[in-house]
Amino acid sequence: MSLLTPTLHTARLLLRLFTEADTDDIFALQSNPHVLRYWDAPPWQERAQAERFIKRCKEMAQEGSGVRIAIERSSDGEFIGWCGFFKWTPEFRSAGIGYCLNDKAWGQGFATEAAGAVLQWAFDTLDLNRVQSEADTRNRASARVLEKLGFVLEGTLREDCIVNGEVSDSWVYGLLRRDWKPIVSRRVKPN
Numbered sequence: 001m002s003l004l005t006p007t008l009h010t011a012r013l014l015l016r017l018f019t020e021a022d023t024d025d026i027f028a029l030q031s032n033p034h035v036l037r038y039w040d041a042p043p044w045q046e047r048a049q050a051e052r053f054i055k056r057c058k059e060m061a062q063e064g065s066g067v068r069i070a071i072e073r074s075s076d077g078e079f080i081g082w083c084g085f086f087k088w089t090p091e092f093r094s095a096g097i098g099y100c101l102n103d104k105a106w107g108q109g110f111a112t113e114a115a116g117a118v119l120q121w122a123f124d125t126l127d128l129n130r131v132q133s134e135a136d137t138r139n140r141a142s143a144r145v146l147e148k149l150g151f152v153l154e155g156t157l158r159e160d161c162i163v164n165g166e167v168s169d170s171w172v173y174g175l176l177r178r179d180w181k182p183i184v185s186r187r188v189k190p191n
């Protein structure tokens, strides 16, 4: 069953479908070694990878396995990153979540605001019970985003990833429906 990619408005963001017009922006983001420091794949080398990413967004939604949502800052229409809701498994009522933002937009609460809106949409729309996310144990910012959203640290996957020969451990975080508190009741940092 297909999954419709939502259009979501938050206090400061527009979350929307990816289009071909985002190809250069997503390439710039995913080819930035600083941004991808703790990512589970190396920075992109070719623009064709961005084209495949956008194509895959449509396929994922058609398959119903997940959605990738572009994050635009409402104040200036700037693309600042994306949030992924993936591995949607209706039998288990579970899914995964991830995000990647442009380093110029870090530290302003945007990832928490975007992921919070995606979680709200997912809990409202799907019969979702559990969301999981993994973060490199060195990626304190990502762990903090998950904790601010109410995720609970459930364990460590030892030597989970090897990217460019570098072995890393991952934290596993889980959020259950009964622990979810809507983002409206949370603090949002002002610009």
Ligand SMILES: CC(C)(COP(=O)(O)OP(=O)(O)OC[C@H]1O[C@@H](n2cnc3c(N)ncnc32)[C@H](O)[C@@H]1OP(=O)(O)O)[C@@H](O)C(=O)NCCC(=O)NCCS
Binding pocket: 035, 036, 037, 038, 039, 098, 099, 100, 101, 102, 105, 106, 107, 108, 109, 110, 111, 112, 113, 134, 135, 136, 139, 140, 141, 142, 144, 145
């Ligand atoms: C992880 C990421 C999404 C965070 O985005 P962001 O918009 O800066 O996140 P937020 O501003 O919503 O929250 C970040 C929190 O981490 C904290 N933080 C940032 N760096 C930190 C560090 N080195 N140690 C401890 N906390 C840190 C911030 O202070 C903030 O917490 P606070 O609100 O309590 O002050 C962003 O850094 C990113 O896109 N990184 C590259 C891609 C990536 O690693 N994605 C996650 C893969 S699992």
